[in-house]
Structures are given as structure tokens and as C-alpha cells.
Amino acid sequence: SSDIPYYNLPLSGVFDLFSALRIRKIIREESIDIIHVHNFKTLFSIVYAKILSKKKPKIILSRHLIKKAKNNPLYNFLYSKIDKIIFVSNMAREEFFLSNPRIEKSKTLVIHNSIKPQEEKANTLNIREDNNISEYALLVTFTGRIVPDKGVDILIKAFSQLKPENTYLIIAGSGEEEYLKELNKLVVECNLSSMVIFLGFVKDISSLIAQSDIGVFPSVWREPFGLSIIEFMQGGKSVITTNNGAQKEYIINNETGILVEPGNAEQLSNSLKTLINNKQLREEIGQKGKIYFEKELSYEQFYKKIISTYNI
Incomplete structure (x- = not known):
């Protein structure tokens, strides 16, 4: 203000x-x-x-x-x-x-972090139209800082083990230039150039989430609390993330999301395969994650807890 x-x-x-x-x-x-x-x-x-x-x-x-x-x-x-x-x-x-x-x-x-409710607005981003992607294709999406701690290289390796048909890996965010070069090189080495899209920094994250099918957050460091994860939960999208940080406090494995070991490309690949091949499970996990977010992690609850702390 x-x-x-x-x-x-x-x-x-x-x-x-x-x-x-x-x-x-x-x-x-x-x-x-x-x-x-x-x-x-x-x-x-x-x-x-x-x-x-x-x-x-x-x-x-x-x-x-x-x-x-x-x-x-x-x-x-x-x-x-x-x-x-x-x-x-x-x-x-x-x-x-x-x-x-x-x-x-x-x-x-x-007090677990939260995010404000998404405002109703027209999408400013159209991933499919901008990249000639079919409306029937699946979008597996990572959002966040592009740094080694976030394990994006593990995600690319996991995706390369699948090479799923009619599925694209979307990587959104900015970060370390050298690491980005390594990731681009890895994409080429894995013959994934036609399946992996680097968007760079995206301002309209809500539009990106709305167009995505699965959110993946393969951090190799211990996340204190992952805001990107709960953004996808808020949007009703299924998520896969690692089990080495605070994610275990709000991701119930195979219910509100899927937890995998950090650095384990094979396990991540298997979890991706499960969600890619099972639309019903994908949507069930997304909806359970959304219900959990609204019940336990909503911004209204977060705000009340902070205000209550101010009244000490």
C-alpha cells in the first residue's frame, strides 16, 4: 500500500x-x-x-x-x-x-508457510500454443530456482529413462548460469531436445500450474518448506517431491503427493511413470492435495496464526 x-x-x-x-x-x-x-x-x-x-x-x-x-x-x-x-x-x-x-x-x-488464494484472471501464458504442443499432451512441470540443490538434473535423468510419448517436461525459473548450461547439455545428451522446454523466469505461475498435469520438485537439499509444492497442491495438481526435508510434514505419501529418495533418478522415474500412465490416480492425488491445502495450509489459517503470535 x-x-x-x-x-x-x-x-x-x-x-x-x-x-x-x-x-x-x-x-x-x-x-x-x-x-x-x-x-x-x-x-x-x-x-x-x-x-x-x-x-x-x-x-x-x-x-x-x-x-x-x-x-x-x-x-x-x-x-x-x-x-x-x-x-x-x-x-x-x-x-x-x-x-x-x-x-x-x-x-x-x-507455523507452516502458505500462499495467498489465486486471483481469477485470464491466462497470460499459453504453453501449448507457444510451443506447438497438443492439447492432449501431458505437461510435467518444475518451478523454482535453477540451482544444483533443486535436483533438476535428477529430474532430467529420470525423464530420460521414460521418454514418455506425448509428454513434455517444462522447467520454469532462473538461476545459476553454469548449472543451466549443464542442464541444457544433459538434455542434448539424453536426446530430449524435443521434449524439454526451458521457460526461464515465469511471472504468471498460476497460469503455468493450471496448464500442467504433474508438478515435480526433486530437491537434494533439505527444504525448510517448499512454496512451489503447495502452489501445485492449491491448484489441485499431483506432485512428486523428495522425502529429505519438511515435505514429509504436509505430503502424505501416495495420498496428497508422492515422496521419493533424493538423488534417486530411477525411483523418480518410476513415480513419474505411475502418474503419467494413470490419469485417475493423478487426479485423485491432486484433489486430495488440494483438500489438504485448504484444510491445513490455507492463507487464512496462516494469517490467523501469525496475528495470534503478535498478541503475545
Whole structure:
């Protein structure tokens, strides 16, 4: 909204007193009650500002990583100044506490991420028309950052084991240039040039999802919480993803999606084959995923949980 004040601050970490002084002024002038931050680097200036202020706003941190907490005097000082830490998954919370940081678990909670409802609008993207694809062909789609952690190379290898008729692999997203070159080379080596389409960055993801049949997210790293996955669930599309991250917290294997081992191209290929060859199963999993999303992961629930946290 244009009437919300916006401030551009360095927020550069432990020695950033300039940002702290600016934030102290903002706290005083705007009568701030709550400050919600999303990483520890930002938190330093926020904590300094609170110490320097007469008004003492509550500090809430959202943790978006699966990573052990730093356990040293400096960070234990930060933990003592936080009112709540919100983790995006149980796995993220459990990993954080493995290093025994000096913060009470009662000051932490888990709120799964969500996405806003898709607005009704005309498609700005027509994959089939733009790429001369038959309306009867299946579209297997990956969306996200094109980086090694996302396992897109595993997906291409899995697809090459099938070479399914009348099926296309759509890869949407931008990322590391060298990795993209490797993927393009792999497509050529696997004789998949006519079956794999790189779209680059796609703004209208909802149009892409609507035209897709299967969403595949073969991450080889532990996903703290995969937004791309729940976008497909929201759209009623079946999904295949890996079982090494927080996906297990919202994907019930063979019900709301299919889980596979990370880096296992053969297992991924078999799961793709199952969904490609079984329209009924594909649609059932998509609908169950959508029902689960609406019941457990809707933006309305997410919003209520965040607001409830603000009322500490």
C-alpha cells in the first residue's frame, strides 16, 4: 500500500549502530509495538534499537532455514531479547535446538508457510500454443530456482529413462548460469531436445500450474518448506517431491503427493511413470492435495496464526 511508510536501512549485522539509531527513531515516531524480522543478521540492529528505546516493542523472528542454532555468548544474548521465534517447519525447529542454544522452547512455535488464494484472471501464458504442443499432451512441470540443490538434473535423468510419448517436461525459473548450461547439455545428451522446454523466469505461475498435469520438485537439499509444492497442491495438481526435508510434514505419501529418495533418478522415474500412465490416480492425488491445502495450509489459517503470535 502506498500509505505505508518505507525505510531503506543497511541492517548489516553486529556492528550496524546506524540502523539501530534510525530504528529507535522509527519506534518512537511511529509508536511501534511489534517488530517482525526474518534473519539473525537483521536482528542485531533491532535488538540494539529496543535497548536504546524507552518504548519496548516485542521482537518476533521467523526462521526459514534448517540449520543448528549458533551457541555462543553473542547469539545467546540475542536469544534473550527475542519474544518469539516462528519456525516454518518442525524439522527446522528440531534442527535449531540440536546445538542446545540458550532459549526456552516455550518461546518458539511452528507455523507452516502458505500462499495467498489465486486471483481469477485470464491466462497470460499459453504453453501449448507457444510451443506447438497438443492439447492432449501431458505437461510435467518444475518451478523454482535453477540451482544444483533443486535436483533438476535428477529430474532430467529420470525423464530420460521414460521418454514418455506425448509428454513434455517444462522447467520454469532462473538461476545459476553454469548449472543451466549443464542442464541444457544433459538434455542434448539424453536426446530430449524435443521434449524439454526451458521457460526461464515465469511471472504468471498460476497460469503455468493450471496448464500442467504433474508438478515435480526433486530437491537434494533439505527444504525448510517448499512454496512451489503447495502452489501445485492449491491448484489441485499431483506432485512428486523428495522425502529429505519438511515435505514429509504436509505430503502424505501416495495420498496428497508422492515422496521419493533424493538423488534417486530411477525411483523418480518410476513415480513419474505411475502418474503419467494413470490419469485417475493423478487426479485423485491432486484433489486430495488440494483438500489438504485448504484444510491445513490455507492463507487464512496462516494469517490467523501469525496475528495470534503478535498478541503475545
